[in-house]
Amino acid sequence: MKEIIQKDFEIYFGSEVLEKLAEILINKEYSKIFVLVDNNTKIHCWPILSPYLVNVQLIEIEAGESHKNLQNAEKIWTKLQHYKADKHAVIINLGGGVISDLGGFVAATYKRGIDFINIPTTLLGMVDASIGGKLGIDLHAFKNAVGVIKNPKYIFIDPIFLNTLSAAEKRNGLAEVCKHALIDDKSLFEKLQLTENKETLDTLLFHSIKIKVKIVKKDPFEKDLRKTLNFGHTIGHAIETYSLKNDSNPLKHGEAIAIGMICEAYISVAIQGLANNELKKISQYFIDRFPKYKGKLPAQELIEYMRNDKKNEEGFINFTLLKKIGKAKINCHCHDELIAKSLDYYQHL
Ligand SMILES: NC(=O)c1ccc[n+]([C@@H]2O[C@H](COP(=O)([O-])OP(=O)(O)OC[C@H]3O[C@@H](n4cnc5c(N)ncnc54)[C@H](O)[C@@H]3O)[C@@H](O)[C@H]2O)c1
Ligand SMILES: [Zn+2]
Structure with a gap:
């Protein structure tokens, strides 16, 4: 496993990163763990991640850029509230750039900010969207019109997820x-x-x-x-x-x-x-x-x-x-x- 440790975030890369995630989650004692997926990453990626987690609440949205919007942000905020997420809850974004932009934005704004963790599952997510802290949603036709900059606490990059990605x-x-x-x-x-x-x-x-x-x-x-x-x-x-x-x-x-x-x-x-x-x-x-x-x-x-x-x-x-x-x-x-x-x-x- 390779790692890049920065002041405000840590990146782990390789085939053992999900064990590392499990270890960190035990030590961190988050009050609740949410995992954000889209309908594709629920099928292809969630079965790979789920053995490493216990007591998590899955939140699913439809896949695609047109769903990186305010309606879905509101849907996720509402779910967090419904499950009584407090300031010590965490969101794990399991997906491509749509999931990390949207899930990160929701986490950065819910109760003025809770932790979030990125597990990018597309190549674009791994090398680009999951890193750098740009978060946000599209507003009508305007891409990334509303957003903030905040880094995830952790990024876990396992190339195994690329196996199901289309050419x-x-x-x-x-x-x-x-x-x-x-x-x-x-x-x-x-x-x-x-x-x-x-x-x-x-x-x-x-x-x-x-x-x-x-x-x-x-x-x-x-x-x-x-x-x-x-x-x-x-x-x-x-x-x-x-x-x-x-x-x-x-x-x-x-x-x-x-x-x-x-x-x-x-x-x-x-x-x-x-x-x-x-x-x-x-x-x-x-x-x-x-x-x-x-x-x-x-x-x-x-x-x-x-x-x-x-x-x-x-x-x-x-x-x-x-x-x-x-x-x-x-x-x-x-x-x-x-x-x-x-x-x-x-x-x-
Ligand atoms: N924040 C940033 O710095 C930054 C940088 C670049 C791009 N972005 C944003 O990222 C988004 C694009 O990201 P993307 O290309 O990852 O798109 P995406 O999240 O829409 O994923 C592409 C497709 O692949 C599917 N998918 C994801 N992982 C899969 C897997 N392992 N196996 C099978 N299917 C899988 C998704 O369901 C989706 O249908 C855009 O919204 C863009 O604005 C953000
Ligand atoms: Zn680009």
């Missing part, structure tokens, strides 16, 4: 694993290009987790360094929004971000001096692993979405770009024509 969901998380490599660690990118076997994959996963922890620890409130995590996300978010509106089978976040990373690497060549051969490697990595977007990507409409992005300041579209693989530069701006050219570049790959 598409794994790809979704892989985009963020690769992003961590591109912004912070060239050696991780090199290993990702080569690897496929399970043992090395687990090692790479932990490597990626360490990068996210390092960044959010130095800059928890996204004043500067944490912005490096936005690489690929300015164009990627616009593509994600566009696809949600226009496609019957819309792109997943990671798929849109993969395209965003290719386009933003192209822009990086023009204005941050990223080497052409590094752009080629990045493009090839994503083209080999992610489905190519078949529709047209209309530059003007996408740029309009980018103008509305909450990352912008003083009217400029804000980018995080690459100086080279492993080194990011925040707060970059560029002309609209270059954005359009980058979309063209992707479409002609």
